[in-house]
Amino acid sequence: xxxxVKRIPADTVSVQLAVRxxxxxxxxxxxxxAVPVWESGIRTYARACVEGPIFPAEVLAW
Amino acid sequence: MVARRAADxxxxxxxxxxxxxxxxxxxxxxxxxxxxxxxxxxxxxxDAYGAVLPKTVSLEARSGNPPPRLxxxxxxxxxxxxxxxxxxxxxxxxxDDYLEYGLPLFVSVAADTVKEFAxxxxxxxxxxxxxxxxxxxxxPNVEHGELHFCSTSKVVTEVVAACRDALPYKPxxxxxxxxxxxxxxxxxxxAGADALTLINTIPxxxxxxxxxxxxxxxxxxxxxxxxxxxxxxxxxSRVVRVxxxxxxxxxxxxxxxxxxxxxxxxxxxxxxxxxxEPREILEEFTxxxxxxxxxxxxxxxxx
Numbered sequence: 001x002x003x004x005v006k007r008i009p010a011d012t013v014s015v016q017l018a019v020r021x022x023x024x025x026x027x028x029x030x031x032x033x034a035v036p037v038w039e040s041g042i043r044t045y046a047r048a049c050v051e052g053p054i055f056p057a058e059v060l061a062w
Numbered sequence: 063m064v065a066r067r068a069a070d071x072x073x074x075x076x077x078x079x080x081x082x083x084x085x086x087x088x089x090x091x092x093x094x095x096x097x098x099x100x101x102x103x104x105x106x107x108x109d110a111y112g113a114v115l116p117k118t119v120s121l122e123a124r125s126g127n128p129p130p131r132l133x134x135x136x137x138x139x140x141x142x143x144x145x146x147x148x149x150x151x152x153x154x155x156x157x158d159d160y161l162e163y164g165l166p167l168f169v170s171v172a173a174d175t176v177k178e179f180a181x182x183x184x185x186x187x188x189x190x191x192x193x194x195x196x197x198x199x200x201x202p203n204v205e206h207g208e209l210h211f212c213s214t215s216k217v218v219t220e221v222v223a224a225c226r227d228a229l230p231y232k233p234x235x236x237x238x239x240x241x242x243x244x245x246x247x248x249x250x251x252x253a254g255a256d257a258l259t260l261i262n263t264i265p266x267x268x269x270x271x272x273x274x275x276x277x278x279x280x281x282x283x284x285x286x287x288x289x290x291x292x293x294x295x296x297x298x299s300r301v302v303r304v305x306x307x308x309x310x311x312x313x314x315x316x317x318x319x320x321x322x323x324x325x326x327x328x329x330x331x332x333x334x335x336x337x338x339e340p341r342e343i344l345e346e347f348t349x350x351x352x353x354x355x356x357x358x359x360x361x362x363x364x365x
Contacts, residue, residue, distance in 0.1 A: 029335075
């Protein structure tokens with residue numbers, strides 16, 4: 001469903017998405033709650049617990 | 063603050079928590095296991111630790127494995143993170159994040175080849191703020207297909223010897239997996255290791271029976287592996303002369319005591335810190351020492 005919301009054209013409405021991931025530490029330490037994101041044009045992973053859990057839709061690399 | 067930690071007190075009796083590891087004085091025998099304490103989280107828990115040990119770094123940045131990276135297991139967890147890190151140069155640029163607490167800084171390194179392992183060690187060899195380097199040998203050796211660096215003692219000898227040459231004046235810790243631990247420990251010591259960290263996670267698999275697929279292929283940690291880790295520490299510490307750092311499922315002060323009695327000089331706390339405050343584990347350990355009239359450093363091998 002979040003991926004569907006992400007498809008809303010960026011020029012119509014600003015979309016931010018809250019993601020849910022499994023977490024072990026919840027403080028940034030374990031890198032377990034990774035979500036794919038674009039960072040300077042490179043696909044990498046961000047941590048939902050500290051960089052998220054809310055991401056601008058265009059940052060998420062789904 | 064350091065003095066308060068060094069001579070912690072429970073009630074009125076002062077308990078001496080200090081240990082010495084390869085000539086480095088630690089205010090407590092607790093070290094965070096690599097990859098379980100990020101810079102964002104250190105401040106809240108640092109007073110329990112005797113040293114800081116950040117997540118494993120590699121020469122080049124790694125984006126890590128695709129999710130899911132975690133699964134719960136009975137008395138533990140399975141993880142497959144894939145050594146996500148920003149690379150060694152970025153790590154060095156941000157080293158101050160780990161130094162503001164006044165504790166010795168140990169760094170954990172991993173690489174795809176023996177040559178890269180040595181190159182990573184060389185980068186830290188003359189760095190004044192890095193007290194010791196730990197080799198994470200539980201990563202795949204790309205020169206030998208899927209086999210990791212602990213798969214044969216010959217490879218352990220090769221990588222440890224190369225890193226020893228690259229790091230002549232600093233303590234070199236070698237973190238081993240459980241499989242073949244005694245043989246590998248002896249090989250690492252003979253190749254120049256100054257301390258052995260035992261053990262890393264145990265290879266594990268999680269299967270999703272509904273989807274009929276493998277949901278996670280990773281490493282098991284937590285209390286589930288504690289007896290295995292204790293056995294490794296016990297067996298190895300009887301055949302090597304270098305200090306052993308015990309690691310695997312520590313979640314209580316009694317666990318710390320057990321590892322030290324089995325032969326460990328210090329311990330690493332990893333998954334346990336996700337479910338319990340390290341400070342609480344340290345307080346339990348302090349109580350144990352007080353009740354037994356012992357100093358932390360008296361415990362090593364005291365069976």
